[in-house]
Amino acid sequence: MKKSFKVKGIDCANCAAKLEDNLNKMPGVEKATVSFMTEKLTLTAADDKFDEVLEAAKALTKKLEPDWEIVTK
């Protein structure tokens, strides 16, 4: 499953790359891309594990930089 989310607080291109790198190293993540321009994260993970992976991604993002937040509706 592939879904996109808005990421708040990404204020430099290098930060986006950093977040992308870290998310891609996470277990369960098939592919993560963070666009600095559109402030969007596109996450690909297995259907049955998606919610779990997303939660972990949110936690990791928060830990890396408290200003960053993956917005889920």
Add this chain to the structure above:
Amino acid sequence: MNPYLKLAIALVIYVAVGHKILRKAFRNIKNGQVFDENFLMVVATFGALAMGEYLEAISVLVLYRIGEYFQDKAVDKSRQSIAALMDIRPDYANIEDESGELQQVDPDDLEVGSVITIKPGERVPVDGVVLEGDSRLDTAALTGESLPRHVAEGDEIYSGTINLNGLLKVRVTKPCDESTATRILELVEESTENKGKAEQFITRFARYYTPVVCGLAVLLAVVPGLATGQWATWVHRALIFLVVSCPCALVISVPLSFFAGIGGASSKGILMKGGNYLEALAKADTVVFDKTGTLTKGVFSVVAVHPERMTEEELLDLAAAAESFSDHPISRSLEEEYQARTGKTADKARVGQFENFAGEGIIAAVDGRQVACGNARLMTRAGAQHKDCEVQGTIVHVAVDGVYEGHIVIADVVKDDAKQAIGSLQALGVTRTVMLTGDKKEIAQDVAKALGLSEWHAELMPQDKVSRVKDLIASKQKDRTVAFAGDGINDAPVLALADVGIAMGSMGSAAAVEAADIVLMNDKPSDVALAVRIARKTMRIIYENISFSIGIKVLVLILAALGYANMWLAIFADVGVCMLAILNAMRALRIE
């Protein structure tokens, strides 16, 4: 002043200005991210403090913060202007409630089949079919086309266009998230996922650049320091290295340029699915066109009327009347031409008995005379001596009471801008312009000559097109690419095979949007040339930014090592260069 007091004051100011940077730096160290710009700034300024350069330490921080502030503003502004360009998402839809009053609802809540009202000045919220009303639509947001499109009952309309003057009642045919505006927005937003090589390069470069510069800084401090004993001088120079080693300025402008280029192109109705395709298109030196529907209109029309004795209008009049009961495409193009020239519709009442000869034509009684209208075989049947024609196309001969009266030629006509498209491509240095078609040799040759194409291949089966494109790809020069432009529906294999597949997207055709790398919303061949121009310009800006940023940084590093640079120059090399690169990147948005 007491030196301790001086230090204390300096520290207070330092913390007041730099607390944000300090906090971030420590958190990142905790997370194991050492080569972080905040950390580097902290080390550099701490160093300056330790050496008693209080003023320098504080002003570097201040300048850095100011720089960051403007940089953020510039990025926000760029994001906004690109977003404004793509602001085609509708805000609301009007739907009639039980009492007949109009209610505003969220377009997301509309269901297929419901009826909405679109007032003048409002944006079309979802794709639909006009039930009632007559109006003109501004389609510029989707196609970049400035001429409004006339719509009336039965016409399909697309979300994202703007209703200009009439009230329209529209039946919803697609839900909001499958409508044209949403699909285009998604496509352009997702384009940032397909990163170009230049973007990957700069990200990789940044990953090594910072540690390498930091390593050099350590060497610069230690080696000459040990050798000369002048520690203060060399440590100071090394600190300047640290300021210059921040990677952000480098990394910011490249994705921004790509995005600006893609955004600018989309404002002209050219949708690119990624920076990688933009990059590949910029390198194209071969553009292959499908003929029917891409270079030509794909519909038949009258291209020549050659009467023997009567006027052209009289000949058309007879032919249109004789064929007025037929639904054949040829009959319809005769009728259209007759209407266009005389403003009248063919009068069916003039036609008496008529007979259809399959594969030959029609013999009908018109105004009491026997009119034969068809190919050479029909002429033989009617006992008339026909003449051949030098114009390529389908020839309709006309004989009246067994006497040959002339012929009308019907052919697929080239699009108005096709010749200009080939011309501009050649001017851009696209040396090979190739046309592939399943049509007859004679017709292909005619079109190829008229347009000035450098190569053409006719009478091809679909699999032949694939192998032709394979050959072209095999024979291309190194570092060059082959683009293919087709109408998207039956050309899917070739679209996928070419380095860049360009579909003539006929607004709303899902198949075309799916198969291609680049979609032209206007179906105009000249947009292929425009797309190449935009791609080239964007890539030029990107290379300018890369070489400019790296160049200035390296220059400042050299000056610093030699002792000619100070912290202020280093700050300029960091945030100043970044600002200039952002401004330069935004040029990619403007397309003249």
